[in-house]
Amino acid sequence: GTWRAYCNGKKCGYAVRRECGAADWRVLRAVEMVSMGAGVLPAAKETAGNGGEGEGDMMYMRGRFERVVGSRDSEAFYMMNPDGNAGPELSIYLLRA
Template sequence: MEAADQEPPQKRSPFSVSALRAAFVSAVSWRRRQPSHVTLTLFGRRRGHVFIAFHVSDLRRPPAALVELSAATCQLTREMSSGLVRLALECRRRRHVAAAPLLEEDTWQAFCNGRKWGPAARREVAAAERRVLAAVGPASMGAGVLPWKEEDEEGEVMYMRGRFERVVGSRDSEAFYMVNPDGNAGPELSIYLLRV
């Protein structure tokens, strides 16, 4: 009789707060393990979407992954003006499918400083993105504004490139911590890739 009175256990959402917290703890706790360094380029037109290019080798070659956020570039610049940005890209673990490397996942949910920023997606590097990355050149770090012209549209592209410490916590968590040159103070940016 007691068993009949018990309510069935509720199914937990794969995007629960506890799962996100556990993934963050996993990524941070592994920070001391053999970090490597990569270069990330964040760019976008002022009123366009933010792109993140992950360069794990020669900057003259196409990036290993290009992710487009649905957030506008002006949103990111506002967050960076506060001096602290924690950007999390969270994807869902697919059942009965072998886990691919995190940078090969196709779709994400983005969070910035704890707030939901909408979907994000991996993109092929198109001609427009190639032109931006070529204009930034082989420099390993820097920030600025580039003139932009496409068909009848003119404007500017904002960009920021920096070296990041890449820490692989597990096959489901990676963290990228921006390295400020010579220990100089500057915007603190961390990017987390999480599979939950």
């Protein structure tokens, strides 16, 4: 199904559930040892060189997320502040469309 997506309370588009493909596994393996932080993964060799510099590079953000299921039609993910003193640094809400 399709879900309406909200980031920090602002509508930001739609999301769909899908199977993890080869490109997804490449990203997951690349960030496997990162526990927290953000960065850029260079484009895969098969997609590099097909355009401008940096085209195909992927930004990532890794942190500790808490998942809250409100109902079968709503879920939320909260990226928690590492020091635990403040509220979430990022919130993502998904509502079934």
